[in-house]
Amino acid sequence: MNIAEILAERAADRPNDVAILDASGRGERAITFAELDRAAARCATLLEQHGLRFGDAVLVFQPMSVELYVALLAVFRLGLIAMFLDPSAGREHLERCCALHPPRGFIAGAKAHLLRLLSPALRRIPRKFVIGWPVPGAVRWRRADSLAPRTRIETVSPETPALLTFTSGSTGQPKAAVRSHGFLLAQHRALADSLHLTPGEVDLATMPIVLLANLASGVTSLIPSVDLRYPGSIDPVPVIAQVQKHKAVSSVASPAFFERLARHCVERRLTLPSFTKLFTGGAPVFPRLLEQMQAMAPAADVVAVYGSTEAEPIAHIARGEMSEADHRLMLSGKGLLAGKPVSAIHLRILRDSWGRPVGPFDTEEFEKHCLPAGQPGEIVVNGGHVMTGYLHGRGDEETKFRVDGAVWHRTGDAGYLDERGRVWLLGRCSARLEDSRGVLYPFAAETAVYQDSRVRRAAAIAHRGRRILAVAFYPGTGPVDLTALKSSLAWTQLDEIRVFPDLPVDKRHNAKIDYPSLLRMVETSQ
Numbered sequence: 001m002n003i004a005e006i007l008a009e010r011a012a013d014r015p016n017d018v019a020i021l022d023a024s025g026r027g028e029r030a031i032t033f034a035e036l037d038r039a040a041a042r043c044a045t046l047l048e049q050h051g052l053r054f055g056d057a058v059l060v061f062q063p064m065s066v067e068l069y070v071a072l073l074a075v076f077r078l079g080l081i082a083m084f085l086d087p088s089a090g091r092e093h094l095e096r097c098c099a100l101h102p103p104r105g106f107i108a109g110a111k112a113h114l115l116r117l118l119s120p121a122l123r124r125i126p127r128k129f130v131i132g133w134p135v136p137g138a139v140r141w142r143r144a145d146s147l148a149p150r151t152r153i154e155t156v157s158p159e160t161p162a163l164l165t166f167t168s169g170s171t172g173q174p175k176a177a178v179r180s181h182g183f184l185l186a187q188h189r190a191l192a193d194s195l196h197l198t199p200g201e202v203d204l205a206t207m208p209i210v211l212l213a214n215l216a217s218g219v220t221s222l223i224p225s226v227d228l229r230y231p232g233s234i235d236p237v238p239v240i241a242q243v244q245k246h247k248a249v250s251s252v253a254s255p256a257f258f259e260r261l262a263r264h265c266v267e268r269r270l271t272l273p274s275f276t277k278l279f280t281g282g283a284p285v286f287p288r289l290l291e292q293m294q295a296m297a298p299a300a301d302v303v304a305v306y307g308s309t310e311a312e313p314i315a316h317i318a319r320g321e322m323s324e325a326d327h328r329l330m331l332s333g334k335g336l337l338a339g340k341p342v343s344a345i346h347l348r349i350l351r352d353s354w355g356r357p358v359g360p361f362d363t364e365e366f367e368k369h370c371l372p373a374g375q376p377g378e379i380v381v382n383g384g385h386v387m388t389g390y391l392h393g394r395g396d397e398e399t400k401f402r403v404d405g406a407v408w409h410r411t412g413d414a415g416y417l418d419e420r421g422r423v424w425l426l427g428r429c430s431a432r433l434e435d436s437r438g439v440l441y442p443f444a445a446e447t448a449v450y451q452d453s454r455v456r457r458a459a460a461i462a463h464r465g466r467r468i469l470a471v472a473f474y475p476g477t478g479p480v481d482l483t484a485l486k487s488s489l490a491w492t493q494l495d496e497i498r499v500f501p502d503l504p505v506d507k508r509h510n511a512k513i514d515y516p517s518l519l520r521m522v523e524t525s526q
Helices: 003-013 033-049 066-077 091-100 110-117 120-124 141-146 181-194 208-217 236-246 255-268 287-296 324-331 363-369 442-449 482-488 515-524
Strands: 018-022 029-032 057-061 081-084 105-109 127-131 161-166 176-180 202-205 220-223 250-253 277-281 301-308 311-318 336-341 345-350 377-383 400-403 406-417 423-428 433-435 438-440 455-463 466-473 496-499
Touching: 003 033, 003 066, 003 181, 003 208, 018 033, 018 066, 018 208, 029 033, 033 066, 033 127, 033 141, 057 066, 066 081, 066 208, 091 120, 091 161, 105 110, 110 120, 110 127, 127 141, 161 181, 176 181, 181 208, 181 311, 202 208, 202 236, 208 220, 220 236, 236 255, 255 277, 255 287, 277 287, 277 311, 287 301, 301 336, 311 345, 311 377, 311 406, 324 336, 324 442, 336 345, 336 442, 345 406, 423 442, 433 455, 438 442, 442 455, 442 466, 455 515, 466 515, 482 496
Parallel strands: 018 220, 057 081, 057 105, 081 161, 105 127, 202 220, 202 250, 250 277, 277 301, 466 496
Antiparallel strands: 018 029, 161 176, 301 311, 311 336, 336 423, 345 377, 377 406, 400 406, 406 423, 433 438, 455 466
16 A cells, blocks of 8 residues: 555545644644645655656655645655655765666755755756745745646555665764655654554644654644754743644654653643653653653653664553562662563564674574673664665665564664563674673663763773763752762663763754764864
8 A cells, every 4th residue: 555545535634734833934824634635646646747657756845834745645646756865964975875866857945045056966866846835956846736636656566765864974874754644654653552542632733754654643743833953952932832822732843852841841831731652762761751751741641762764663651550569670670671672563672783793593593692681782673664775785684584574673772671571782793892791781881870960971891991070060959969869870880971062963853862973063162
């Protein structure tokens, strides 16, 4: 089934319901499921009239907005491949990505078209379309308004590519993650089940893939009037106003986004009573944040979601499912509790051999390599919404292996299963500290220290044979007794606690520690 078909079904059974409330620009716009379907069908006609054909890749530079999803649905209808990359990663990254899979079309706003002046790769794209103000050499997106809708949706197989996204390529050649129509449908089912997506409800939408699942489920998506590229620095005031105005009942967002909202609400003694479901993930979710979110939304089920680009979701746990005993274990260095794997996924713990290829295995041999409850190793997963490979196989050797022909994904995360089948996270396999004193996993120390309300960010690293805990405190915290803090973490056998104004984090979620950048900071702070 073409993913556009399930969205067309929502237009048929919920035509007058609002699909998207878009506050991302000036003012607020609403578009119904029927209007969204018609707009996408007209834009499909426009793309086809200008020579784009089944299997062509179309590079899309457009923030979360009505226009983004009109373009995406038009691309799906024609059996084209929507291609996304991060233009802020630099021109060299853009050129490399376009060389890996040259796009035949380019859809972007007028400002993004200015990149054509700097990028030979963008200039080489044959068909260009501009959203908004006209620019030379590009077809105006608004021309579709006068065209007849292309009602036919191309037939695809489950393996037909639908989405193409790229890693940052910060450590070399970027990898291209291909999501097929079958994968997107499986991911929709997994998300709808895990997030309890309910038709007719209003969801505060911050993540593009979740908004797509909302559309397939008949959920109204509210896009807030903030720059979602930088969740850790959003202005919480307009977001809170929009939640209150539209009585949003749910949201899925990064920990950095929710921390901004929750701290603002605590400081001003505000609550958001309309929320009944809050999910956060994409980066480590420490218990302190779940408590802050619960204080902000007293009526909400607050849930931490564990997943990755290649497998979303993997596991989840509600705040109320964490016992006092669980909290004590997290404080004592047992890691970060992520909950039970979702029903649509198979999860095992392999002996940690990250950095070296593993497999192929037969089932019996694979089971022998899997570790029992309580033993830490490498988290590996398999399922319908688990990505089976990258474009041209680049990166497959590092992250994929086969068991009786079935593809499994290596997450690169260290962890273990407890006796109840719950996942405990220990951090990236590549970030573990190993010396004559044994192994210290980063999340063991970080989860414990994050319970201190003064700590904004923390990371455990090894530098020149020394175990160092890098810490950034919230402004206005005042002097902190580092000796006492180190003493409370005696089991980590830290050599030093080093304080920084802030620690580097990932660009996408503004919440995951960038360990290579942090090591460089530690090196230069000697």
